[in-house]
């Protein structure tokens with residue numbers, strides 16, 4: 001008989017080696033914060049993903065329930081649950097990809113930076129776990145404020161001597177997903193046919209949709225540019241206000257994170273031409289972390305693509321974004337160094 005796995009239902013019977021050896025070949029993925037508003041639908045979407053053979057669900061609450069529930073889905077991935085810091089090692093060991101949506105979410109009237117005091121410590125301690133137990137994994141950071149939490153993770157990895165900038169990605173995919181949706185609405189086309197690069201960071205004016213580079217090539221009136229920029233930059237706040245105290249975007253975020261994770265896994269598998277926007281250690285500007293288009297491959301980020309030609313409005317917006325980004329980054333770095 002195979003040893004019982006954490007997350008197996010109590011008393012479950014399994015023929016020798018069914019679960020461990022019989023798992024379809026594929027990647028091992030951990031979600032930290034798996035019982036939360038994003039974590040639960042993201043776990044479900046990952047359980048459906050045929051590229052994944054093992055899915056580890058880690059949280060400080062409720063993972064037994066979420067794991068029991070999701071493990072009944074008749075898809076290939078074996079699901080195991082891990083609860084609390086003493087099980088972080090089991091959750092992380094052997095993982096190829098770690099997705100981190102752990103932390104508190106905004107309520108109306110708050111900025112993402114208002115989450116710093118709680119989430120900085122959560123991301124720091126989870127990153128310490130990654131450095132110890134799966135230092136070669138690709139890491140996707142969702143926890144806000146992303147503009148600061150990615151530098152926090154980087155500083156933790158640097159301290160531990162495991163930092164590989166190619167493997168740490170702040171997830172800004174929701175900004176792209178929103179931009180594609182809103183631009184498609186304005187153009188009256190299918191959002192699946194639209195591609196809007198969104199660069200900079202993931203908070204307010206640091207979110208810079210490059211509407212001059214929309215595919216298919218499209219011209220927008222100044223009024224449309226103003227409307228779209230404002231809607232994309234404040235998409236998160238739109239959801240926070242509509243949820244009226246019950247949290248921030250969870251379902252669209254899980255969708256965006258699942259798409260982003262799929263790109264990471266396809267790249268790890270060796271698929272060519274995988275391009276995503278992500279917030280990364282960057283030399284595209286003088287700001288040390290910046291979101292832009294990257295080409296992903298087996299080693300993580302294989303190429304950071306140039307920003308491309310910007311119009312006057314985008315250049316001015318970039319200058320404003322850089323100021324805010326610089327201070328959010330400094331805050332994250334100082335948190336780990338202190």
Ligand code: NAD
Nearest residue numbers: 033035036037038059060102103104105142143144174253
């Ligand atoms: P939530 O409160 O519903 O869930 C967060 C989960 O994290 C909870 O289950 C909680 O128990 C868990 N958690 C807390 N401390 C933990 C720890 N030390 N280890 C493991 N798990 C821990 O919040 P949510 O709506 O899922 O949002 C999570 C985070 O994602 C927030 O910071 C939010 O602002 C952010 N977010 C980012 C984006 C983005 O585009 N990057 C989009 C939406 C939300």
Ligand code: LMR
Nearest residue numbers: 106144235236237248249
């Ligand atoms: C979002 O963009 O929806 C997230 O960053 C959550 C938030 O607080 O807005």
